[in-house]
Amino acid sequence: MADNLATKKSGYLRPGPIESFISNGLKAQDYYFDLPLKHTDSSCKETIVVFARRVIAVERQGDAEKLPWLIFFQGGPGFQGPAYNTGWVKMAAKKYNVLLLDQRGTGLSTAITVQSLSHFKTPQEQAEYFMQFRADSIVRDSELIRETLLGNGYNAVPASITAAYITGGIPPVFDSLETVYRKSYKSVVEHTERYYKRFPSDIKRVKKIMKYLATHEVKLPTGGTLTPRKFQQLGLNFGVSGGMDRVHALCLQAFVTLNGKEEMSSLFLTEMASQDQIPPIYAVLHESIYCDGPGVSSNWTASKLLNGEFKSTFKYSVEEFGQYEDDSSKLVYFTGEHMYDWMLDDYVSLQPLKECADILASYTAWPKLYDAEVLARNTVPVAAAMYYDDMYVARECSEKTARGIQGIRLWVTNEYMHSGLRDNEGVLTKLFKLVSGEIDVPIA
Incomplete structure (x- = not known):
C-alpha cells in the first residue's frame, strides 16, 4: 500500500x-x-x-x-x-x-x-x-x-x-430528553441494586464513605473537593464490563489508618482524581445530542429530574442515613451517565466553562439531526x-x-x-x- x-x-x-x-x-x-x-x-x-x-x-x-x-x-x-x-x-x-x-x-x-x-x-x-x-x-x-x-x-x-x-x-430519535433520562435513572437504580447484590458488604462501606465526605473537606490531588455527589457518579462505571468490580476495588481502598486515625487514602483519592478529567464536549454538549431541531433546549434535564421526581431516591444526607448505617435495606444509590449543572462548580477543570454551558443548555435553535x-x-x-x-x-x-x-x-x-x-x-x-x-x- x-x-x-x-x-x-x-x-x-x-x-x-x-x-x-x-x-x-x-x-x-x-x-x-x-x-x-x-x-x-x-x-x-x-x-x-x-x-x-x-x-x-x-x-x-x-x-x-x-x-x-x-x-x-x-x-x-x-x-x-x-x-x-x-x-x-x-x-x-x-x-x-x-x-x-x-x-x-x-x-x-x-x-x-x-x-x-x-x-x-x-x-x-x-x-x-x-x-x-x-x-x-x-x-x-x-x-x-x-x-x-x-x-x-x-x-x-x-x-x-x-x-x-x-x-x-x-x-x-422519537423520544424526548425527559423520557430518555427518566429511563436512564430507573436503569441505574437497577444496576446499583445489582452492584450491592454482588458486593453486599459495600452497602455499609459506601455509607461510610458518603458520611466521611459529607462531614470532611476532602481535597483531591488535582485540586477541588471530593463531594458526596461526585462520588455517587461512579455509577457511570456500572454500564460496562468490569465496571462494578472497579468501583468495589475503589471502595476497598477508600480508607487508611494513620496514628490510630482513619482518613481517605492517597490511592483512593488519586483514582477519584482521574474521574475529574472529563472531556469538555462530553460534559457541556452531552444533553444537546438529544436536541433534534429548533424549539428544543436541553435545559439541564438530568438536574431537573434529579431535583424533582428522583430526589428521594438519590439524595443523601447524614441526618437521614445516620440512623440506617447498619440497615442493609437502606441503600445509597449511584447516578449514571448524567451531566449536571452543579458539575460546573464541583469540577475544577470545568469551572471556566460554567457560563458557556448555561448558554448551551438554554439554546433552542439547534439544527435537525435526523x-x-x-x-x-x-x-x-x-x-x-x-x-x-x-x-x-x-x-x-x-x-x-x-x-x-x-x-x-x-x-x-x-x-x-x-x-x-x-x-x-x-x-x-x-x-x-x-x-x-x-x-x-x-x-x-
Whole structure:
C-alpha cells in the first residue's frame, strides 16, 4: 500500500508526507485534513484539523485498493477513536480499509480543551464554537474525507453508504430528553441494586464513605473537593464490563489508618482524581445530542429530574442515613451517565466553562439531526446490536427508533453490556453476517 496514496487525491488533505507504521500485524497510515469549521456557512473561512488513521492487515496490503472502507464513529460525545490494535479492528482490517476517526474536537484533531477555549473573549463565543461539534458536523467531515481519499466525487448521505453497523444501542430519535433520562435513572437504580447484590458488604462501606465526605473537606490531588455527589457518579462505571468490580476495588481502598486515625487514602483519592478529567464536549454538549431541531433546549434535564421526581431516591444526607448505617435495606444509590449543572462548580477543570454551558443548555435553535422520512424509506442495509440491559441507552427507546428504520436487522442480546464491541469482536462479526444474509433475524 503506497504511503503517498492520499497526496495524489484532491480535497482537504494536509500537504506533506503521510506518517505510517507497521505493528502487531497491522499497517497504519495517519492522515490530517483541513476541514471547514462551519459546513453550512460558506462565509466562514475558518478551518479545523481532523485526524484519521487508516488500518489494514499487513497481508492485505497488496490488494488494499480493492477493499471497501469501514469508518468507525466513536460514541460519547467527545471521545477520540479507539486504538488501532483493538480486537475488532484487527478482525475488520482483514476485510476492510478501517478508518479510525478522531472526531472533530477530540484526540489528534483540533481538540476542544479548557486551554483552547480560554482564547475566546466571551462565554457566548465559546458556546458558538461548541455548536459546531455535534453529529451533523461530524458526518459532513466524514463525507469530505471520503471524497478526498476515494476521489470519486461528493455524494450526499446515505448514497455514499453501502451498509451500516450499529453497536451499543440506537439513538432515541422519537423520544424526548425527559423520557430518555427518566429511563436512564430507573436503569441505574437497577444496576446499583445489582452492584450491592454482588458486593453486599459495600452497602455499609459506601455509607461510610458518603458520611466521611459529607462531614470532611476532602481535597483531591488535582485540586477541588471530593463531594458526596461526585462520588455517587461512579455509577457511570456500572454500564460496562468490569465496571462494578472497579468501583468495589475503589471502595476497598477508600480508607487508611494513620496514628490510630482513619482518613481517605492517597490511592483512593488519586483514582477519584482521574474521574475529574472529563472531556469538555462530553460534559457541556452531552444533553444537546438529544436536541433534534429548533424549539428544543436541553435545559439541564438530568438536574431537573434529579431535583424533582428522583430526589428521594438519590439524595443523601447524614441526618437521614445516620440512623440506617447498619440497615442493609437502606441503600445509597449511584447516578449514571448524567451531566449536571452543579458539575460546573464541583469540577475544577470545568469551572471556566460554567457560563458557556448555561448558554448551551438554554439554546433552542439547534439544527435537525435526523430525518424520520429518510429513515422510513431507507434502502441501505443496516444491522444493529442492541443490548437488553444497556444502562446508557434504553432498550425501549432503541426499539422505537428501529421500528422507524426500514429494513433494519435488529439483534437483541443479553450476552453483552454497552461495551460489547470492545469486549468481543464477535459482535461485529455477527453484524457482518446479518447484512450479508449468512444468518437471519426479523427485519423491521
